[in-house]
Amino acid sequence: MTKLINPGLMKTSRRNVLRGSVLAGAAAMTGAGAMAARRPQPSLKADAVSRNLHKAAADGAAASTAKPADLSGYTRVRQELVAPPFAPQHEQVATGGPKIIEITMVTEERLMVVDEDTGASVWALTYNGSVPGPLIICHEGDMVELTLRNPADSMMEHNIDFHASTGALGGGGLTHVYPGEECVLRWKATKPGCFTYHCAPGGAMIPYHVAHGMNGAIMVLPRDGLKDAQGNPLRYDSIAYIGEQDYYLPMDENGDYKSYDTAGDDYADSLDAMRTLIPTHQVFNGAVGALTGENALKAKVGETVLMVHNSCNVDSRPHLIGGHGNHVWESSFSDAPLTGMETWFVRGGSAAAAMYTFEQPGVYAYVNHNLIIGAMLGGTAHFVVEGAWDNTLMEQVVEPRPFES
Numbered sequence: 118m119t120k121l122i123n124p125g126l127m128k129t130s131r132r133n134v135l136r137g138s139v140l141a142g143a144a145a146m147t148g149a150g151a152m153a154a155r156r157p158q159p160s161l162k163a164d165a166v167s168r169n170l171h172k173a174a175a176d177g178a179a180a181s182t183a184k185p186a187d188l189s190g191y192t193r194v195r196q197e198l199v200a201p202p203f204a205p206q207h208e209q210v211a212t213g214g215p216k217i218i219e220i221t222m223v224t225e226e227r228l229m230v231v232d233e234d235t236g237a238s239v240w241a242l243t244y245n246g247s248v249p250g251p252l253i254i255c256h257e258g259d260m261v262e263l264t265l266r267n268p269a270d271s272m273m274e275h276n277i278d279f280h281a282s283t284g285a286l287g288g289g290g291l292t293h294v295y296p297g298e299e300c301v302l303r304w305k306a307t308k309p310g311c312f313t314y315h316c317a318p319g320g321a322m323i324p325y326h327v328a329h330g331m332n333g334a335i336m337v338l339p340r341d342g343l344k345d346a347q348g349n350p351l352r353y354d355s356i357a358y359i360g361e362q363d364y365y366l367p368m369d370e371n372g373d374y375k376s377y378d379t380a381g382d383d384y385a386d387s388l389d390a391m392r393t394l395i396p397t398h399q400v401f402n403g404a405v406g407a408l409t410g411e412n413a414l415k416a417k418v419g420e421t422v423l424m425v426h427n428s429c430n431v432d433s434r435p436h437l438i439g440g441h442g443n444h445v446w447e448s449s450f451s452d453a454p455l456t457g458m459e460t461w462f463v464r465g466g467s468a469a470a471a472m473y474t475f476e477q478p479g480v481y482a483y484v485n486h487n488l489i490i491g492a493m494l495g496g497t498a499h500f501v502v503e504g505a506w507d508n509t510l511m512e513q514v515v516e517p518r519p520f521e522s
């Protein structure tokens with residue numbers, strides 16, 4: 118398929134249009150001709166401003182003549198990333214000196230079913246094939262050294278902006294990789310806490326990639342581990358890594374979800390759907406039911422779980438039905454955790470952690486307590502907890518029965 122953008126100046130294929138953030142605005146005009154032409158001009162201007170910012174950041178960093186970083190005293194280790202909801206092997210309390218943590222992420226564009234009941238699907242844009250991207254864990258003072266690879270058969274350019282990092286648009290300005298390219302970025306984790314990361318090619322491609330799943334979280338632990346408000350150590354038995362994903366899936370005139378042949382084909386339709394700011398789905402870990410039924414999270418009474426919740430684009434209010442957030446860090450791990458929370462807040466564009474020790478067996482629903490999102494848009498996960506029931510905490514004194522009035 119060949120289309121002309123800026124007729125007379127440039128001949129391009131759809132692939133070229135979608136690859137370049139510089140061309141993102143042009144893609145909006147070519148993706149679905151008539152619909153694109155109806156778009157209001159101001160948003161295209163905003164798109165251009167954002168694209169120019171990204172180009173300037175990349176140019177500025179490339180021209181740097183700063184002296185090389187002193188890496189003496191660091192030990193190199195490799196972290197094998199794993200798919201959500203699991204966490205990579207890590208130490209809760211760091212041993213030894215600071216480390217350079219080598220990780221590799223591959224930008225995979227893949228067709229994913231979002232809701233089996235309706236057939237809703239999306240050409241997800243991912244890091245390592247999952248929505249959210251893998252959880253990275255390091256300690257304050259470590260360096261993260263990422264190799265970012267974009268396979269040759271990709272349709273689009275990708276990059277990464279780490280909210281935990283400092284400078285060059287979070288690394289976004291230094292990591293633009295076109296299909297068939299790779300790059301290596303090293304940055305120092307100076308702020309402890311949970312942070313989101315996401316793709317940010319520039320302009321409208323930023324929310325397009327984020328709303329197609331291209332985001333995840335990194336947890337930067339204090340070197341001596343997590344602590345309560347009094348400074349006592351807190352430890353967890355497991356991590357449940359949950360990524361909240363808002364999708365804006367285009368529908369046809371009959372209200373059926375549209376399907377597309379390749380990644381990027383939905384660009385113009387998606388921008389129209391995104392502009393409503395009303396998600397068609399707001400799910401945990403990429404799809405409706407990704408963390409329920411046979412995919413439910415598992416725990417035992419007495420076990421402590423650290424729930425790491427990433428929400429790159431939209432505000433969320435996680436609530437564990439039947440449990441609590443015993444210790445919640447909505448902000449830095451340097452801050453005293455909030456305690457005994459019924460519901461906590463994850464600002465769109467951030468990640469947060471909540472710690473809970475299960476006291477009763479059964480099924481717990483972990484939901485976005487905007488219950489419209491939790492029950493109707495897909496924002497629900499389940500914990501299945503084994504153990505012995507404690508009647509002192511709760512007892513059904515009388516089963517439901519008819520009564521005489």
Ligand SMILES: [Cu+2]
Pocket residue numbers: 242274275276316317318326331
């Ligand atoms: Cu991307």
